[in-house]
Amino acid sequence: MDAEFWQTRWQRGEIGFHKASTNPLLQRWWPRLELNNAEPVWVPLCGKSLDLLWLRSQGHPVVGVELARSALEAFSAEHHLNLSWRQAGEFDVAEGAGFELFCGDFFALRPDQLVGIRAVYDRAALIALPAEMRALYVAHQRALLPRGWRMLLVTLDYPQEQRPGPPFSVSDAEVRRLYAGCDIQLLEESDVLADHAVFASQGMRSLVERVYLIAD
Numbered sequence: 001m002d003a004e005f006w007q008t009r010w011q012r013g014e015i016g017f018h019k020a021s022t023n024p025l026l027q028r029w030w031p032r033l034e035l036n037n038a039e040p041v042w043v044p045l046c047g048k049s050l051d052l053l054w055l056r057s058q059g060h061p062v063v064g065v066e067l068a069r070s071a072l073e074a075f076s077a078e079h080h081l082n083l084s085w086r087q088a089g090e091f092d093v094a095e096g097a098g099f100e101l102f103c104g105d106f107f108a109l110r111p112d113q114l115v116g117i118r119a120v121y122d123r124a125a126l127i128a129l130p131a132e133m134r135a136l137y138v139a140h141q142r143a144l145l146p147r148g149w150r151m152l153l154v155t156l157d158y159p160q161e162q163r164p165g166p167p168f169s170v171s172d173a174e175v176r177r178l179y180a181g182c183d184i185q186l187l188e189e190s191d192v193l194a195d196h197a198v199f200a201s202q203g204m205r206s207l208v209e210r211v212y213l214i215a216d
C-alpha cells in the first residue's frame with residue numbers, strides 16, 4: 001500500500017471506499033466524545049469524505065491529511081468550497097471554509113503541525129493499511145497527538161484469507177493491542193456483509209463492523 005497504489009486508485013476512479021452520504025455511525029456516536037464544538041478534529045487519510053463536511057457542520061474546524069491531491073481538489077470543487085493552497089514544509093495544504101487539509105504522507109507529519117488537536121475520526125484509515133503499516137500508523141498517530149485525545153474509530157473484521165485488503169481486517173484484539181494503555185470502549189458491533197454485495201461475491205462469509213471510542 002505505497003503512495004503509488006493510492007494515487008493510481010484515485011486516477012482510475014477506483015474509490016469504492018468513498019460513500020455518497022455521511023457515515024451514520026459518525027452521526028450516531030460522535031456525541032459520545034463529548035467535545036466542545038469549537039474543538040478541531042483530526043481526520044487522518046481523509047480522502048474526499050462527506051464526513052469532513054458533517055464534522056464541520058457541527059462547528060468543528062477540520063484538519064486532515066490525504067496523499068492524493070486530486071482527492072482534495074475534488075472535495076473542494078464538488079462542494080464549492082473554493083479552498084486555497086499554501087505550502088507548509090513538504091506539504092501542500094488546502095485551506096478555507098473551516099478546513100485545513102494537508103496533501104502528502106501521513107508519516108511525514110510532525111507534532112508541531114497538529115498543535116491543539118484532541119479529537120480524531122478514523123474511518124477507513126487504520127483498515128486501509130496492511131498489518132506492518134498499522135503498527136507504524138498507530139505509533140505515529142500517538143506521537144503526533146498531545147495526551148488527552150479522544151477518537152472515534154471504525155473497523156472491519158473478516159477472515160483475511162477470504163479476500164485481500166484493502167480494506168484490511170482488523171480484529172478487536174488488534175485494536176486493543178495497538179491502543180494498549182488507552183481507555184477503549186466498544187460502542188457498536190454488527191455483521192454488515194449484507195450491505196457489501198461486492199465483498200460477498202468475492203468470497204467473504206462474514207464482515208463485522210465495530211465502532212470504538214478510544215481515549216488517551
Ligand SMILES: C[S@@+](CC[C@H](N)C(=O)[O-])C[C@H]1O[C@@H](n2cnc3c(N)ncnc32)[C@H](O)[C@@H]1O
Binds near residue numbers: 006
Ligand atoms: C480507504 S481510503 C479512506 C478515505 C476516507 N477516510 C473515507 O472514509 O472515505 C484511504 C485514503 O488514505 C489515503 N492514504 C493512504 N496512505 C496515505 C498516507 N500515507 N498518507 C496520507 N494519505 C494516505 C489514500 O489516498 C485514500 O484516499
